[in-house]
Each structure stands twice: as structure tokens, then as C-alpha cells.
Amino acid sequence: MSDPVLEVIGLWKNFxxxxxxxxxxxxxxxxxxxxxxxxxxxxxxTFIDLxxxxxxxxxxxxxxxxxxxxxxxxxxxxxxxIARTFQINQLFRGLTVLENVALAIAERQGIAxxxxxxxxxxxxITDEAMELLGNFELSDDALRRIDELPYGRQRLVEIVIALxxxxxxxxxxxxAAGIPSSESQHILDAASALASDITVLxxxxxxxxxxxxxxxxxxxxxxxxxxxxxxxxxxxxxxxRAVYLGEANRD
Amino acid sequence: xxPDAEARSYFSRRSRLKWWEGLPWILAVATFFVLPDYMAFGxxxxxxxxxxxxxxxxxGFAGIVTLGHAAYFGVGAYTAGMVSAHLGWTEPISALxxxxxxxAIVGFITGAVLLRYHGLTLLMLTxxxxxxxxxxxxxxxxxTGGFDGLTGISFAPLLGLFEYDLWGHTxxxxxxxxxxxxxxxVRIMVNSxxxxxxxxxxxxxxxxxxxxxxxxxxxxxxxxxxxxxxxxAGGLFAESNAYVTLDVLSFARSGTILIILIxxxxxxxxxxxxxxxxxxxxxxxxxxxxxxxxxxxVGLLLVLTVMFARGGLLGIFDRLRKLFSRATS
Numbered sequence: 001m002s003d004p005v006l007e008v009i010g011l012w013k014n015f016x017x018x019x020x021x022x023x024x025x026x027x028x029x030x031x032x033x034x035x036x037x038x039x040x041x042x043x044x045x046t047f048i049d050l051x052x053x054x055x056x057x058x059x060x061x062x063x064x065x066x067x068x069x070x071x072x073x074x075x076x077x078x079x080x081x082i083a084r085t086f087q088i089n090q091l092f093r094g095l096t097v098l099e100n101v102a103l104a105i106a107e108r109q110g111i112a113x114x115x116x117x118x119x120x121x122x123x124x125i126t127d128e129a130m131e132l133l134g135n136f137e138l139s140d141d142a143l144r145r146i147d148e149l150p151y152g153r154q155r156l157v158e159i160v161i162a163l164x165x166x167x168x169x170x171x172x173x174x175x176a177a178g179i180p181s182s183e184s185q186h187i188l189d190a191a192s193a194l195a196s197d198i199t200v201l202x203x204x205x206x207x208x209x210x211x212x213x214x215x216x217x218x219x220x221x222x223x224x225x226x227x228x229x230x231x232x233x234x235x236x237x238x239x240x241r242a243v244y245l246g247e248a249n250r251d
Numbered sequence: 252x253x254p255d256a257e258a259r260s261y262f263s264r265r266s267r268l269k270w271w272e273g274l275p276w277i278l279a280v281a282t283f284f285v286l287p288d289y290m291a292f293g294x295x296x297x298x299x300x301x302x303x304x305x306x307x308x309x310x311g312f313a314g315i316v317t318l319g320h321a322a323y324f325g326v327g328a329y330t331a332g333m334v335s336a337h338l339g340w341t342e343p344i345s346a347l348x349x350x351x352x353x354x355a356i357v358g359f360i361t362g363a364v365l366l367r368y369h370g371l372t373l374l375m376l377t378x379x380x381x382x383x384x385x386x387x388x389x390x391x392x393x394x395t396g397g398f399d400g401l402t403g404i405s406f407a408p409l410l411g412l413f414e415y416d417l418w419g420h421t422x423x424x425x426x427x428x429x430x431x432x433x434x435x436x437v438r439i440m441v442n443s444x445x446x447x448x449x450x451x452x453x454x455x456x457x458x459x460x461x462x463x464x465x466x467x468x469x470x471x472x473x474x475x476x477x478x479x480x481x482x483x484a485g486g487l488f489a490e491s492n493a494y495v496t497l498d499v500l501s502f503a504r505s506g507t508i509l510i511i512l513i514x515x516x517x518x519x520x521x522x523x524x525x526x527x528x529x530x531x532x533x534x535x536x537x538x539x540x541x542x543x544x545x546x547x548x549v550g551l552l553l554v555l556t557v558m559f560a561r562g563g564l565l566g567i568f569d570r571l572r573k574l575f576s577r578a579t580s
Binding site: 052054074075076078079083084086090091092093094095096098099102103104106107108111112113114115116117118119120122123125126127130134139140142143161162164165 | 254255257258259260261262263265266439440442443444445446447448450451454455457458459460461462463464465466469472
């Protein structure tokens with residue numbers, strides 16, 4: 001049964017002569033664990049930037065729950081339930097873990113612009129932040145500054161901030177990037193344990209990770225969709241192998 | 252306290268009044284009794300603290316770099332000066348409020364343009380804005396007095412009771428009350444969700460966009476508020492000196508207030524207090540010792556601060572306190 005939460009139709013982006021997204025058609029089903037894979041430079045992060053509104057597309061349409069959001073800015077899309085994490089940590093480094101998460105929660109609750117009451121007045125912010133942090137075993141780190149935290153834990157905070165937005169769609173851009181594979185399992189467990197009402201699109205490099213998490217996979221090469229389907233279909237596909245083996249040989 | 256309970260009370264502990272927060276006010280009151288001959292000087296210190304506080308909101312909390320904050324100080328000063336000199340509006344409190352209001356409006360309007368830019372571009376544009384305003388005041392000398400300055404400013408007794416006096420007693424207390432009120436507002440603001448979001452923008456504006464923050468709108472808001480406070484400082488300056496020159500809009504004033512803030516400590520409110528007192532006292536003492544060479548001493552202090560005391564004078568106290576608590580624990 002098809003119940004698309006996000007539809008991308010003929011999405012296209014170029015910087016001058018450089019085409020980074022080429023006529024992409026893409027559908028994200030509600031509740032899916034969808035993976036987006038592809039070699040370096042395939043345009044995966046660009047695709048995320050287009051969905052979240054960091055970049056304006058040169059053509060095409062993006063529909064969220066059937067509504068056209070192509071013309072909306074980043075903040076507005078975020079308020080409508082699209083949250084993302086970043087491949088390279090985008091955290092508030094000088095602030096505590098609690099403050100990092102509180103920022104997202106305050107923004108979502110619409111109280112981030114209130115000036116005349118102290119943060120402590122809004123105990124719902126702290127309560128929600130502590131609950132989220134508890135889910136990720138980060139309670140004890142709540143009052144530590146981000147830059148005092150080991151990198152693996154920082155990667156978790158990266159996700160918790162996005163969850164503070166209570167998204168309906170969560171875009172995870174290589175959540176396990178930069179941490180040893182022994183620890184990456186922890187991140188993946190966290191990603192797979194997310195509530196089922198959150199639709200997850202995960203960009204990942206590591207095929208093992210992809211096959212353990214995703215129930216649907218899209219392969220992006222040179223800004224265009226090469227193939228999409230169930231993990232078994234993708235694993236069996238010759239072209240996908242060629243792309244990945246080709247890259248492996250280059251490494 | 253369990254870690255969880257400790258975390259839950261974090262925001263209330265952070266915004267709670269600390270015992271040492273009474274010190275600046277005790278000092279300010281004590282100065283009146285101990286150094287009665289220094290009231291005119293003390294008034295300038297208080298005004299400078301207000302101005303530095305307004306800059307701290309913008310630079311220290313929101314991370315907006317500016318070299319043109321004198322623009323709003325100057326608008327405030329000229330507003331208060333001109334309503335008195337030209338319109339005969341001599342009630343000081345309403346003139347002061349008007350100064351703050353006009354400066355805030357100018358702040359919102361210029362901020363709406365300026366804050367579309369970042370980094371060096373923004374820095375240059377803030378500088379250019381202040382220079383343009385100064386030149387504008389220079390050209391329109393029939394209303395501003397131009398290069399010769401605006402004279403004929405006089406104000407009625409405060410609340411109809413307290414006469415302007417030669418020793419500056421009245422304006423010392425008046426400035427202290429204004430500083431106190433401004434400080435209360437600013438302190439509440441930086442401890443609010445709005446204040447945290449400013450720091451978030453300073454720390455990582457890309458992520459703030461991603462979590463749905465209308466970054467630009469929030470920056471324009473704080474910029475306008477800050478401009479209004481700078482305007483209050485300017486208005487007080489005009490009222491206490493009964494004289495306004497182009498100097499209130501000068502690059503030197505924009506630069507000096509930034510130096511004062513860096514000297515005291517950026518993004519910590521009390522840096523404005525420490526910086527203003529340290530800078531002005533030092534300037535005063537050095538100027539007495541060596542009228543031609545005093546700026547060398549100020550420059551040297553700034554170099555030393557930036558090299559060895561990141562976080563300014565208050566940063567030094569912070570480090571000493573940490574050392575002390577480590578030694579005792």
C-alpha cells in the first residue's frame with residue numbers, strides 16, 4: 001500500500017554547468033526506513049539540502065503530505081516536521097548537551113522568541129530534553145559541554161537535537177560517519193529504535209549498515225537515481241556492484 | 252543531588268541571583284559617599300556601562316560583529332539634545348525615553364538591511380552606517396550644530412524635584428537608576444529562551460536554521476533592542492553634558508566601546524561593568540600622568556588582555572575561582 005509522506009518530482013539542481021541533481025523522482029513512504037546510498041560525490045547531501053530547503057532547486061517539485069513545499073524556506077519546512085542531522089557535526093559546541101537539545105525543543109514549542117521569562121519557567125523544555133537524553137543514555141552528560149564529549153557521544157547529540165524537533169521525517173546524513181565501527185552499532189541501534197511514526201531517510205556509506213537498517217534503498221549516482229528497491233534487489237544488482245567495486249578499486 | 256535532578260535545576264540555578272551580583276551596586280553607591288568629587292566622571296562610567304551592555308547583547312550573545320554601534324548612541328544623544336535645544340522639551344525622563352525609542356527604530360531599520368550580511372561584509376557595513384550618520388549630522392548643521400556641536404541644551408529638574416547641579420550628583424543617581432533598570436531587562440532577556448537562542452545563533456547559525464529558527468528575524472530583534480539601549484546611553488550622555496558633538500557618532504566611540512567590552516569580558520553582562528570601570532579609570536589616570544602618551548598604556552593593556560586573558564578581566568576571576576575550587580576539593 002502506498003502512503004507517501006514525501007514526494008519528489010523531477011527535482012533538478014545545477015550550479016552553472018555542473019548538474020548535481022538530475023531529474024530525481026523519489027518517494028518516501030510513511031514509516032519507512034529508507035536508505036540513500038551512492039558513491040562519493042553522487043549528490044546525496046545535496047539531495048538532503050534540497051529537501052530541507054538549504055538549497056533552492058533549479059526545477060521540480062517537493063511535496064510533503066501532498067502539499068507543495070518547494071517554495072518554503074528551511075525554517076518553515078523544519079516547523080512542518082522535516083528534521084535532519086549533519087554528516088559533520090553541527091552542534092552548539094560551547095553549550096551544554098542539555099542546552100543543545102533545549103534549543104530545538106524551545107523552537108518547536110514556539111517559545112524560543114519569548115524574552116521576559118527565564119528558561120527555568122518553562123520546565124516542559126527541560127523535562128522533554130531529559131527524557132530524550134535518557135533514551136540515548138546521555139542523562140549523565142546533560143551538563144557537560146559538547147566539546148568535552150567524546151566524538152561518538154557527540155554524534156548521538158546530533159540525533160537527539162533533531163528529535164527535539166519532533167519530526168515526522170528524519171533525514172540522517174551518515175550518522176555513523178567518523179566513529180569506529182565498534183561504536184557505530186550503538187548509533188544504528190538508536191536509529192532503528194526510533195518511534196515508528198517517524199519516517200527515516202538515512203544516507204550511509206557502509207553497505208553492512210545499510211542492509212541491517214533499511215527496508216528500502218535508493219541508489220544515487222552522479223545526481224540521478226540509478227535504481228531503487230528492496231535490499232535484496234539492490235544487493236543483486238550488477239550496476240550497483242559495479243559502482244561500488246569501481247569505487248573500491250579507486251580507493 | 253542526582254545527576255538528573257542537577258540537570259533539571261540547571262536553568263534555574265543559572266539564572267538565580269548570585270551573592271556577588273550585589274557588589275557593583277554597592278560599589279556604585281559607595282562611590283557617591285567616598286568620592287563625591289568624582290560624580291561627573293562616575294556618571295560617564297555609568298553611561299559607558301549602559302552602552303557596553305547594549306553592545307554585549309549584540310556582540311557577546313548574538314555574535315554579531317559591529318564597528319558602528321556609536322550610530323545608535325549618537326542617534327540617542329542627538330534626539331535628546333535636539334528636542335531640548337529646538338523644541339524646548341526639557342522634561343528629562345520623557346526625552347530619554349524618546350532617545351531610546353528613536354534609536355531603537357533606527358536600529359530595527361538599519362539592522363533589517365545590515366543583518367542580511369555576515370562576517371567582514373557586515374563589519375564594514377556597520378562601520379559605514381555609523382560614518383554615514385555622522386556625515387549626515389555634519390551636513391545638517393542647522394539642526395545638529397554640525398562640527399561646532401549642538402548647544403542650548405537644558406533640562407528641567409528631575410521629577411520636578413532634583414536640580415541639575417554642578418557636581419553631577421543628580422545625574423549620577425539618575426544614571427545609576429537607568430543602568431539598573433536596563434541591566435534588569437538585559438539580564439532577564441539573556442536568561443530567557445530568546446537569550447539562549449541568540450547564543451545558539453552565535454555558536455552555530457546553520458544548525459539554528461535547521462531546527463527551524465527564524466535566524467534573521469531574531470537577529471534584527473536583538474539588534475533593535477540593543478540599539479534602543481545604546482540610545483538610552485546616548486540620551487543620558489546628552490542630558491548630563493548638556494552638549495552634543497559629532498564625536499558621539501564617531502568611529503573612535505564605536506571602537507572604544509568594543510575595546511571596553513573585550514577588556515571586561517564578552518558575553519557575560521558584568522564584563523561591561525568591569526571593562527568600563529577599568530578602561531575609564533585607567534584612561535583618566537594615565538592621561539593625568541602623561542597627557543600625550545596615555546593611549547599607549549590602554550593599547551598595551553588591550554594587547555595583554557587579548558593575548559593572555561581570553562574572556563577579559565572577568566575571565567581571570569573565573570580561572571582563579573576554578574583553581575581555588577580545585578585546590579579545596
